[in-house]
Amino acid sequence: MDLEKKLELLPERPGVYLMKDRRGEIIYVGKAVNLKNRVRSYFKSHDHAPKVRAMLEHVADFEYIVTDSEVEALALECNFIKKEHPRYNILLRDDKQYPYLKLTVNEEFPRLLITRRLKEDGARYFGPYTDVGALNDTVRLLKKVFPLRTCSPHDFAHRDRPCLNFHIKRCLGPCTGRADRAAYQEMVKELTLFLEGRQEVLVKRLKGRMEAAAAGLRFEEAAELRDQVAALERVLEKQKVVSLDGENQDVVALARGVTEACVQVFQVRHGKLAARETFFLKGTEGHERPAVLAGFLKDYYSRAAALPPTILLAEPAEDQELLAQYLSRLAGRRVSIRVPQRGAKKELAALAANNATLALREEEELWAHREARTEGAVAALKAALGLERLPRRIEGFDISNIQGQEAVAAMVVFEDGRPRKGHYRRFRIRTVLQANDFAMMAEAVRRRYSGSLRDKLPLPDLILIDGGKGQLGAARAVLRELGLAGIPTYGLAKQHEELYAEGSVEPLLLPRDSVALQLLQQVRDEAHRFGITYHRSLHGREALRSELEEVPGIGPRRRKALLKHFGSLKRLREATLEELLAVPGLTRPAAEALYAHLHG
Incomplete structure (x- = not known):
């Protein structure tokens, strides 16, 4: 069906539209209150921004999905953008997944991990974080203060003596029954307080335990608690009191350059500036500031591990009320988005905007330096080798x-x-x-x-x-x-x-x-x-193939399925019997034989 016919058949209802190129790839995702009016405007009007005109040159087809409301259309739009990363949408500049902290409260003895994937597995997630170096420093501190286990579920289930972490007091040794379950869970609660930004409550509790240990003449325990308190107080010294009402809120501000856009997010938890994250955006050319800010809010908060009850903006965003409804649905409670007009909150939004401008200026200077260096190297290479043209x-x-x-x-x-x-x-x-x-x-x-x-x-x-x-x-x-x-x-x-x-x-x-x-x-x-x-x-896969050849009942077809499913010998050794049984074509006798072979 040609585009003209499809345009005539568009419904006058809210929904999402997907623009596709000649290869069928999605290059733009948009939402509309009225699909017919919105999609037709692309092809019937000639008064478009340069970026839209460039997109339309590649559009060969479109699809649409009807929804019951504009809020549902916005939710669906966010899902498509997050999954497809269309080249003409406003996106976070880095294609990588930002890291999160994962507290595996779904396990009997939880662990603290850094991960780049959010899963609905019952664990608690915190983030995302943009400064990986600072995140690693934080995790190193937390492992000293909270000696949780770090071993994989497989090692935990099969260990018969504690690892080195136990002997250097970085783990309580739950794998061999040395950890008191109630004490371990109390430590997990305290770590959760820290990750939620309630460090002062945690410090107060630790000081109480320290004093009780000293009064009970448990001086070694008191000394350990004293060191933990000192480490946490060093973290608190870096935080700034920004709000006297003790609210949890994010403060978001945008800065625009010639080709770049930068957003600062101040995370205020219990009245303190707990974290500051900096994001750079791509695909912002030709978009007005409210649209750029809305694009960031959709992308960032659709992947956030937790949503604050209040988001303060330094300036209005497009579809601001609609975004608030969408985020409220995500959070399962009311989330408000507003632009403060006076007082301390307006000053905090202005501070975030100033920081966004400074971060953008620094990034543009670094970019200019990199450009000069790379272009200079290409020109120098042409001269050094006597080439006829630049080796671009x-x-x-x-x-x-x-x-x-x-x-x-x-x-x-x-x-x-x-x-x-x-x-x-x-x-x-x-x-x-x-x-x-x-x-x-x-x-x-x-x-x-x-x-x-x-x-x-x-x-x-x-x-x-x-x-x-x-x-x-x-x-x-x-x-x-x-x-x-x-x-x-x-x-x-x-x-x-x-x-x-x-x-x-x-x-x-x-x-x-x-x-x-x-x-x-x-x-x-x-x-x-x-x-x-x-x-x-390839070498790892060959080692896995050789290992599998020694197992009775594992023929070529099953070897292929196991290779595809696990990919490496290490992952196969860590698999449980239930995970082996999940491999297509693997019967229980074959899985049990393989498990016995791998674990002696």
């Missing part, structure tokens, strides 16, 4: 194997001096059965620059081979055979960082402090990292 696209190749076993080749791509990870490729060597790096390099280069891959990816301005004359010669022979001899190709030998060119007797030695050499080293090292990671993965 560099492709680097590396071979990884152990005496010819599980041999793989890696290709990485740098564009304008920065990694283009979406264009990286890995090749499992097929035609070379013995340790022969030259033949392996030839196979990798041939597979990259012939067949569908040659048409799918643009050709490079420069090719870098990890190795000396032999590897370079093998690669150049293939390039001549494929009619690509005109692409400049160099080999970089690691021992003395010698740069080899075809036909040159002596290698070229660039100065060690040259940004041109540093760029080539970065390409070479990234190719090595990418290749060795793949090689280790």
Whole structure:
């Protein structure tokens, strides 16, 4: 059905629409009070912002989902954006998942973990956090103050003597029955108080226990409690009293630059500034400030582990009341979003806005420095090698194997001096059965620059081979055979960082402090990292396959299912019998035989 016909059939009801490109990929998700009016406006009007016009050039189709209300449409829109990451929506700039703290209160003896995935598994989650370094420092402190177990469920169930953490007083030893269950649960409650921002209550309770231990002449216990109190008071010293009413609230402020947008989130818990998180956004071009702020609120709070009862904004957001209704549904209680007009809360919102501006300015200066450095390195490389044009696209190749076993080749791509990870490729060597790096390099280069891959990816301005004359010669022979001899190709030998060119007797030695050499080293090292990671993965799967071959009742089909399900020998050893039984095609006798084999 053509677009014109689909536009005529659109219902006049609230819902979500999905814009798709020619490959069927979702490139934009939007919500509407009236689907017919909203979607038709894209195709009937010509007065669009540049970003919308750019999107429409790629739109080949659209779909829609009708909802009962605008709030439901907003909820569905958030779910699609979080799942699909459409390129034309406003998103958090980093594609990675931000880390959370996970307290496994669903386990008999809980653990504290750092995770990047929220699951509905009964555990308590706190976050997300943007400063991973600060998060790791916090976890190190918490493990000293709260000696919870750190072992996996499998190790916990099968340990017959306590680990090192018990002996250095970083764990109470519940795995071997040494921990008092009530005392352990009390410690979990105290940790929860800390993570909820109620550190002062916790300090007061610990001081009471310390005094009681001292009065009871339990001086070693009192000394341990004293050290815990001191550590927590150091944390409290860094916090600032910002509200006298003791409310829990987030304060959110936006700063806009030429190409960047930054949002600061102040997390105020029980009247103290407990944390500050900084986020950068992408896809904000052509959007007004209220729309950018609303886009952040949808993305951030749809993935937040917990929602405060109040969110204060430094300026109004688009669909502010609708967002409040949506977040209230997520939280299961009322969440208000408002812009304070006077008093301490307005001052706090202004402080957040000022911090957002400073963070954005710092990021833009760092970006400008990185741009100058990478572009300068590309220009320096052109001059150092005497190239006819700038090597804007560099492709680097590396071979990884152990005496010819599980041999793989890696290709990485740098564009304008920065990694283009979406264009990286890995090749499992097929035609070379013995340790022969030259033949392996030839196979990798041939597979990259012939067949569908040659048409799918643009050709490079420069090719870098990890190795000396032999590897370079093998690669150049293939390039001549494929009619690509005109692409400049160099080999970089690691021992003395010698740069080899075809036909040159002596290698070229660039100065060690040259940004041109540093760029080539970065390409070479990234190719090595990418290749060795793949090689280790294959080697681990081969070890798992060998282990499985020794188990009666585990034939090729079951081995394949186990390999697909667990991926590594380590994960297989940690699996419970119930988890083994969840593998398709594995019967109880086979699962029991495998479990017995793995655990002696």
